Amino acid sequence: MLPVLMIIGVVRLWTVRGPAWTQPITGPLAAIFLVAVSGFPPGELGLTTAGFWYGVSAVAVITLGYAIAVRLPVARRFFRTDYPRPRYTALVAVPLATVVFEEVAFRGVLWTLISREHGTAWATGVTAVLFGLWHLGPARPWTDALATGVAGVLLGVLRGLSGGLLTPVLAHWAADGIGVLAAARVARSRRDASDTCAP
Numbered sequence: 001m002l003p004v005l006m007i008i009g010v011v012r013l014w015t016v017r018g019p020a021w022t023q024p025i026t027g028p029l030a031a032i033f034l035v036a037v038s039g040f041p042p043g044e045l046g047l048t049t050a051g052f053w054y055g056v057s058a059v060a061v062i063t064l065g066y067a068i069a070v071r072l073p074v075a076r077r078f079f080r081t082d083y084p085r086p087r088y089t090a091l092v093a094v095p096l097a098t099v100v101f102e103e104v105a106f107r108g109v110l111w112t113l114i115s116r117e118h119g120t121a122w123a124t125g126v127t128a129v130l131f132g133l134w135h136l137g138p139a140r141p142w143t144d145a146l147a148t149g150v151a152g153v154l155l156g157v158l159r160g161l162s163g164g165l166l167t168p169v170l171a172h173w174a175a176d177g178i179g180v181l182a183a184a185r186v187a188r189s190r191r192d193a194s195d196t197c198a199p
Helices: 002-017 020-037 051-069 085-120 122-132 143-160 166-197
Strands: none
Touching: 002 020, 002 085, 002 122, 020 085, 051 143, 051 166, 085 122, 085 143, 085 166, 122 143, 143 166
């Protein structure tokens, strides 16, 4: 467990301090290294196609949620971030720099280590707490860690139900990646409205 946590800590430091352009490369490489260090066969870590339809369903539900949210004035105010390259962020940066490593680390290696000794409920709870702590940072409010901890519970439940990492990977990507595209749409509509109102 300790070597795995140390690797996760080093990767977290790199995501904060390292150059942004390297993250889509180092994320998958770090995930491969973590799998190798864990000593578990890929199937035991959930690196299979199990849960494909669970994952597709999760993507559909999340997409529908965003589609509704961007049309509701009360929800649109939560989309505050404007991404300069939303398609790149959603389709490259999010899956490669964020989702792959985080899911392999938390719902793959750590989840397997803990569930072997203590069962899936403990694995889900502990990895959710660690997932929340992973998102603490000097420029981020503590509510981010709380929200990602709750998300970690849901992703852990999906890992247990589906029997693999594919479902939490797809759900995680949808929550982040489609969220980026939704935020870009809201920002674009605000700019269009501002241009229309300008004299």
